[in-house]
Amino acid sequence: MTHVTNSRPEHAGLPETTSRENPMVITDRDYMFPAFFNGRVLPGKKPHRLPAMGWNSWNAFGCGNTESLTRAMADKIVELGLKDLGYEYLVLDDGCYRSTRVDGKLVNNEVKFPGGFRALSDYIHDKGLKFGMYNDVGVALCSGDQVGTCGFEDVDAKAYTEWGVDFLKVDNCYYLWDNATFSDGANARFTYAPNIRSIHVSGNGFSRLLSAVGDGTLTGNGASKNINGDFVTGIGTIDGTNIDASPGGVRSGELEFTVAVPAGGQYSLTVNYASGQEAGTGCWLQVAVGDRDAEERYFDDLLPATDSPAVFAEYSGITVKLKAGENKIRLMNHRRQENTLYSYAVFCNALNRANPDHDILLSICEWGKTQPQNWGYKIGSSWRILNDICFSVGADGSSGNGEWMSNNTASITSQYNKAVIMDEYAGPDRGWNDPDMLVIGMDGITQTMGKTHMSMWCMMNAPLMLGLDLRRVALDDQIHRIIANADVIGLNQDALAVQAKRIYCSKEAEHPDTAYITNNSRVDILAKPLADGDVALCFINLDTVAARGKYTVTVEKILEYIGSKMRKRDEFYNARTYRVKDLWTKETYFTADREFSVENLEGCDSVTIRITPDNT
Template identity: 25%
Template sequence: MQKQRNILSVILFIFYVSVYGQGNNHAQDYTKFPGLALTPPMGWNSWNKFACNVDERLIREIADAMVTSGMRDAGYSYINIDDCWHGERDSLGFIHPDPQRFPSGMKALADYVHSKGLKLGLYSDAGSMTCGGRPGSRGYEFQDALSYASWGVDYLKYDWCNTEGLKAEGAYKTMAAALKKAGRPIVLSICEWGTDTPWQWAASVGHLWRTTGDIFNCFDCIEDHGSWKSWGVMQILDKQEGLRKYAGPGHWNDPDMLEIGNGKLTPGEDRAHFSMWAMIAAPLIAGNDLRNMTGETISVLTNHDVIRVNQDSLGIQGFKYSVKDSVETWFKPLKGGDWAVCFLNRGKQEARVNFDWDGERVTDDLSGAQLDVSRQEYKLKNLWTGKISGSTRRRLNTIVPSHDILMFRMSAK
C-alpha cells in the first residue's frame, strides 16, 4: 500500500511539473468553475453528528442510506466528509488520507459514492492546520487540488482556522485558482464564517459562502465558548438580514448545515428550520445520522414541495415582509409567477394569524415581482399537509403552534 502511494505521488509530481512548470503562469485564473450549483447544493456533511469520528465504512453506509431513505431521489447529491479524514503529507508534499480510517484510499471511496449516483465532498483549511489539528492546505493549495481531482472529488469545504496573517479574499482566490488549474469541476464552499464579508467579493470565487459562525443544535439560543459562539437556528436566521441581494444561481449565502434529526429540535422546530432554509435559498446540507432516521425526520428532509421552493430556478432569496407579535411573515417569488409564503411563530405560545390577502400589496424590491390578489386570485397549497387550503379570496384566519410554521405555495387560479 505504501509503495502504491509513493508511485501515485511520483505520477502527481510529474504531472504537476509538466502542467505548472512550462509557459507563462504569472496570471492565474482566480475564478470558480462556471455552471455549478445553479440551485442551492443539497447533500450531507459529517461534522454536526460525527465531528472527527469519520472513516470509510461510515461514509459508505451514509451513501447507502441516502439512497434507501429516498433522499437521493429528493435531490440530495453530495456526501461531504468534514474535518479529520487527513493523514500525513509524503516527501513530495502530497496529502494522503488517514490509512487507519480510510485504508482503501479516497479514490476507491469516491468511486463507491459515484456508483450510487452521488458525489463526494472533502474538507480542508486555508491555514497551516485544520480546525481539528490535521494538515491544512496553506502552501500546498495546488498539490492538494491535484490530489482532489485525481481522487474524483466533487465538492470542497474550505475552512478558516490557523490562518495567521492571511487575508480571506486572497487565500480563497488561491484555492479557486488551484482547483481551476487541476481541471476537475469542483464546487468551492467558502467557510470563513462571514468575518471578512465574503458576500461582497466571493461570487466569482466560490459557489457558496458561510455567513455566520457555526450552527448549534437549538432552535432559539446561543452557546458561548468564551472566545467564540455557536448560534441557534433563529439566531442564524436573523444574521441573514441584508444579504439576500448577494445570492443567486451559482453563488449562495450559506447559513450553515441543518440540525434536523439530531434529537434536540421538536417536530415543529424541524419543520420551521427546513422551511426557512428553503425560503432563504440556503444550501440544504443534512447533518444527522442518515442510517438511523425516524419516519418523521425522513418526511421533513424529503418534503418535495418545500425542496421545490428551495431549488426554484429563479434563485431569489426570500424576504421578511412583516412582524406581528411573535409571528414573522416571509415571501419568496418563484418561477412562473408563483410565490411561497411562510408564517413563522417564534414565540413560546401558539399564535393566531389573521392575514387579509386583499389588503396587502407585496412588492419585492430586489426582483421587482409584485403580488396583488385584487387582480389575480391564488390557490393556497399547504406544503406540510400537501392539501389545497382555499385561496386568497378569503382572509387567512388560523392558529400556528409555538416554534412552528405555516407554509403555502401560491399559484394563480
C-alpha cells in the same frame, strides 16, 4: 448589477501557491475592495446556480466519521429516496486526513479511511452521488491536523482531481494573514490600520496638516474618533463571526480627508500613527486618492511598528498624485477581505489548472468573519455567515445536541436571524448565504422545530446539508417526512432561484426586510417568488411559546416587497381567485380574498403555503 463571466479558465496573474512567509502583494484590481461591488465573477468560477444539497459528516459524527459510516450513508441516501429528491453531495468534513502530509501530499487517515479516498469516491459515484471533501486556506485544519492548503494549493488540487472530488468545503483556521481562529492574534496587524493622528500633505509650494479627529471624516462602520487621545482607531473590516452585529450596510470603516490643492502633481504624505497587533489597531495601511469606484492606491503595506498603540511616530515617503482643486484622500485597510478572497482564489485557480473542465462546487467556510457576502460570489457557490450552528455534534451512537435558540451562534434561530436579511446578497449568478448545516435529528430538536428549520432553510435558498446518522431514519418516519418533503425542497431548488424576503416582522414595522432582530419573541412572514409565477409564503413563530394572534399578508404587500422579482406579476395581482396549498399538511383550498392569514402559531411552529393565481 451586470454579470460578466471571463471565458479564460485560469487567471494568469495569480501565483501557483500562497506564501507562508509573506502576505500577498495584490496589484490586480479584480481582487481589491472596489471590485467587490461590480458583480463580476472571477475566471473559473463554476456556475452552480442552485443551492447544494447533500449530507455532511460533521454534525452527524464529528471527527469520528469513517469510511464505513460514509458508505452506509451513501447507501441510505439512495434507499431513502433522498438522492431522487436532490441530495447528491456526500461530504467528508474535518478529521479524515493523516495529521501531517507525506512527501508534501495529503494522505488518508488509515484507521478511519483504510481504503483511501479514491475507492470511497468510486463507491459514492457508483451510486450516482457526488463526493465532497474539506480543507482550509490556513496552514492547518481546525482539528489541528497540519494539512491546510496554504502553500500547497497546486499539490492539493491535483490530489482532489485524482480523487474525483466534486465539492470542497474550505475553512480558515490557522490563517496566516488575519487573526482568524487559532491564528496568532497578532495577525490583526495585517488587517487593521494603525491609529491615525494626522496626515501632512506637502508639495508644489503647498503644505497642510490635517487632524484625523478634527478634519477627518469617518465613512462606513467600525472606525471611531478617540477625542481625548486625539486619534482615529478601528480602521478595518468588522468581524462578522458573532451574532451581535447586523450584516447590513458597509461592514468596514475608512478615514477620509478632503484637501484642496492649488496645482495638480505629486505630493508627499506624512502619516502620524501608532501601531498595534490587536483587533482595532493594526500596522497595515492602505492609502488611496479618489472615491472607491475611481480610486488610485498609493500605499498598501505594513508601516514600521511603533512601541505601542499609544506611542505615535511619523512615516514619510508616501507619494500621491493629486489634481488641482479638491481631492479625497482615504486611509483604510480592506486586507481582511482582500487577503481572504485572494487565498480562496489561488486555491480555486489551482483546481482550474489541475482540470479546467472540473465542476467542483466551492463552499466557503470562514464563518462570516471577513464579510464574505461582499466577495464570496466571485469564486464560490456559498459562504458561511456565522460561527457554527452546533458545537455539540454527534458520534456513532449519539445524536449530538441542537438548540432552537441561544445567546451564541449555535442555534437554529441565531443562524436564521442573520441569513433572513441577507437575501439581496444572494442569487443564481452570485451564490448563497450559508446558515450552516441542518440540525434535524439532533437531541433537543423536536418535530415542530425540525419542520420549521427545514422550511426556513428552503425559503432562504440555503444549502441543504443533512447532518444526522441516516441509519436511524426509515422511509416515511417522522424525520423522513421532514427531510423528504418534495414540495418544500422544490422551493429551495426553484429555477427562479430567489431567496425569500422577510416582508413582515412583528417586532419591526419600518424595515422588516433589512432590520437585524435577534429577539425571538416574534412572528416573521417570508415571501418567495417562484419560476412558474407562484408565490410561497412562510409564517414563522420564533418563540418557544404560542403566538395567539392573526397574521395576515395582502396581495398588495407581497407585490410591494417582491413584485420586482416576480414572474407573472400582473397575473398574480389581477387574479380573481388564488389556489393555496399548505406544503406540510398538503391541504389545498381556493380563496377569493386578496389576503392570506395564519392564526395561532404554536411555539417554534410555521406554516408554509404555495399560492397560485387562478384566473379561470
